[in-house]
Amino acid sequence: MSTNSGGVYLQDLETQQNPEGITRFSKDQAAYYAEKEQEERIRALKVPYEDARVRELLRGFGEPVTYFAENAASRRERLLQWMLQRSYEGQGDILMSTVQGDEEDEDEEHETYSEGSQELLEARRKMALYSLEKAKSRLDKERKDFEVPVSEVILSARSAGDHYRKVDAMGSQVGGERPMSIIRFCQDGDTFATGSWSGQVKVWDTKDLSQVRLYRGHTDKVSGLDWHPDCTTWDETSEKICLATGAADNSVCLWNGKQSTPVSRLDGHLARVLRVAFHPSGDYLASSSFDTTWRLWDVATETELLMQEGHAEGIFCVAWQPDGSLLSSGGMDAIGRVWDVRSGKSIMVLDEHIRHIVSMDWSPNGYQLATASADDSVKIWDLRKVSLSQTIPAHSSLVSDVRYVQSDNAVLLLSSGYDGCVKIWNSTTGALIKNLVGHEEKVMSVDGHGDKLLSSGFDRTIKVWHP
Numbered sequence: 001m002s003t004n005s006g007g008v009y010l011q012d013l014e015t016q017q018n019p020e021g022i023t024r025f026s027k028d029q030a031a032y033y034a035e036k037e038q039e040e041r042i043r044a045l046k047v048p049y050e051d052a053r054v055r056e057l058l059r060g061f062g063e064p065v066t067y068f069a070e071n072a073a074s075r076r077e078r079l080l081q082w083m084l085q086r087s088y089e090g091q092g093d094i095l096m097s098t099v100q101g102d103e104e105d106e107d108e109e110h111e112t113y114s115e116g117s118q119e120l121l122e123a124r125r126k127m128a129l130y131s132l133e134k135a136k137s138r139l140d141k142e143r144k145d146f147e148v149p150v151s152e153v154i155l156s157a158r159s160a161g162d163h164y165r166k167v168d169a170m171g172s173q174v175g176g177e178r179p180m181s182i183i184r185f186c187q188d189g190d191t192f193a194t195g196s197w198s199g200q201v202k203v204w205d206t207k208d209l210s211q212v213r214l215y216r217g218h219t220d221k222v223s224g225l226d227w228h229p230d231c232t233t234w235d236e237t238s239e240k241i242c243l244a245t246g247a248a249d250n251s252v253c254l255w256n257g258k259q260s261t262p263v264s265r266l267d268g269h270l271a272r273v274l275r276v277a278f279h280p281s282g283d284y285l286a287s288s289s290f291d292t293t294w295r296l297w298d299v300a301t302e303t304e305l306l307m308q309e310g311h312a313e314g315i316f317c318v319a320w321q322p323d324g325s326l327l328s329s330g331g332m333d334a335i336g337r338v339w340d341v342r343s344g345k346s347i348m349v350l351d352e353h354i355r356h357i358v359s360m361d362w363s364p365n366g367y368q369l370a371t372a373s374a375d376d377s378v379k380i381w382d383l384r385k386v387s388l389s390q391t392i393p394a395h396s397s398l399v400s401d402v403r404y405v406q407s408d409n410a411v412l413l414l415s416s417g418y419d420g421c422v423k424i425w426n427s428t429t430g431a432l433i434k435n436l437v438g439h440e441e442k443v444m445s446v447d448g449h450g451d452k453l454l455s456s457g458f459d460r461t462i463k464v465w466h467p
Contacts, residue, residue: 131325160410195222246273290314330357405448
């Protein structure tokens, strides 16, 4: 080292070469950016989901149209990987022009809509007539409630708040060997059903948390579950449909009380089914999926009536407005939509969340909609104003579920989060009434019936809460 200037020269410093020529950190960076680049390429390729179009492209590219025992999802994945490889070889522009060329030519000659079937038209008519009667009943009730003095309404809300502040854990049960992803009360509140990542669906007695029925039919994680509107109480001898479930095996299953295997299986989705929801009439079922569509099914004929697109990424949740005229959907693109099922139009876009929407529920008043998101918030939307009315900073992590609950003298809002909490909110003011802590890990779902609450978690437990 030179000492002429009293300093240290760069060339005099000892250096140690990394034998690999790259640090672990830069390796991780490279892997991250490579993954992001692949995601961008896949998005740009716009590989279709329709099996007929996938077959057509495979044929056009000179590839085998299908392999032995290959299903639609596997066929699309094969096409995607083939196109992805060619895009890395510099043929991306040619591939995209091939995929989009026919569609652009068609758009120039035809209007951009698909004509529905006669069965769908008839279903829209039935839902319109049903919603008119339900709306009339709801408005008649609201007119009577409007006559109640404001002072009584305030006292009633305060009484409900005081009552729910006394809520505490009253029971706990291990629900299975894997996380309990969803939990829902039957209409009478005496029984409830759960779905788990093991693929099992179970019915339980609310009083003692004993298992009433074990359903087997799904082969992967169950994420969606809903009770049929006509199933007002559990009947283990009934041959009528009582439950619908959706799972990561891409299927929707319908169940009755008598048998422990599916009454029917509704196939059509090309990716994981996240949520299912019966129309208030019970005649139809909606399902949402990571294949970027939600679908409408006729329960009686077990046929698909509608495949609705409209989201850029997978659709996580769907929910019916109490009248049955509107359906809301929320997606991984952080966008929610409200659809008028009588006409098929999207009438409102919910675009204030900054991360994906994972749950939504309608207020009994029919015009307020709550959405829960991975941005840790719950947002309340007002359809009368076609705008956001309130944002609740609900949890310190992802809000996994949100539910309105009609009690004797008030409407409350429940939320569950990955911060391990279940929370009770004043649905009018957005004020927190009670924070319930009891799960050891993430809370994945919540539901309520009167003053009884249920929650299920990643810790595989079911918990009952009440004053």
